[in-house]
């Protein structure tokens with residue numbers, strides 16, 4: 001039986017088992033996907049014994065993403081670009097890692113609002129944390145040359161821009177609404193809106209009618225950010241789609257089948273997280 005898991009500390013909140021167990025059942029694969037609580041001090045020992053324990057690999061969540069990247073021997077370019085790993089597997093016994101958030105964000109964006117690629121204006125990225133790095137890397141790969149990153153701590157936005165060297169401009173958080181009028185795409189990668197708390201307060205009334213708004217937060221499914229965009233009749237892309245798509249490459253590595261992100265999968269997860 002093939003086995004995979006998700007590791008983190010704490011780990012109880014993880015939705016990954018819901019996704020992978022849905023696919024295991026759907027494709028009739030004899031396998032398991034479990035949650036494993038791993039203390040930070042135990043991470044390296046856990047990864048070193050992962051294959052011996054019978055795991056084909058695992059997902060990695062907070063706070064282990066950077067240390068897992070450091071522990072891996074083989075790095076997919078996505079992990080190197082972000083400096084953190086969320087998916088690991090083995091290649092001839094060697095620990096390999098990727099960061100599938102880039103793939104998840106871009107695949108979901110293209111599936112939900114493919115028209116974003118026709119918009120020529122700047123892309124506004126709100127936030128400069130780990131997920132912002134994954135998003136910016138995807139946008140650069142998609143050929144965007146004017147990505148503006150707004151962050152509460154300007155220093156962190158500057159670090160992110162320096163890391164990618166070209167095409168990314170760091171800007172102060174309070175400047176964000178000055179750049180909305182010709183934006184192609186506006187993305188919230190901050191935690192603002194999580195559980196309905198806070199709002200990046202974007203003036204969508206001033207945005208082009210073709211602009212697309214995307215949020216990484218998925219609890220609630222429609223965040224205050226997405227609600228304000230929808231009220232201005234803009235296309236919106238929620239964070240749940242990214243969560244589903246980012247799971248695809250790991251499942252394929254561990255279980256040998258490339259799974260589909262379908263309305264049935266989405267409905268299953270929405271029901272479990274109590275969204276609408």
Ligand SMILES: NC(=O)c1ccc[n+]([C@@H]2O[C@H](COP(=O)([O-])OP(=O)(O)OC[C@H]3O[C@@H](n4cnc5c(N)ncnc54)[C@H](OP(=O)(O)O)[C@@H]3O)[C@@H](O)[C@H]2O)c1
Pocket residue numbers: 101104126127128129130131132151152153156189190191192194198216217218239240242243244246
């Ligand atoms: N849908 C998905 O699959 C998916 C994947 C990854 C992440 N996410 C979600 O994305 C969000 C960010 O994750 P992350 O890993 O990037 O977190 P992170 O590294 O901790 O970064 C958090 C970001 O939020 C900003 N922020 C926090 N409170 C703020 C406030 N009151 N005002 C303005 N900015 C504020 C931070 O600004 P400072 O730098 O100034 O502190 C930072 O830019 C989380 O809600 C996470 O659950 C979703």
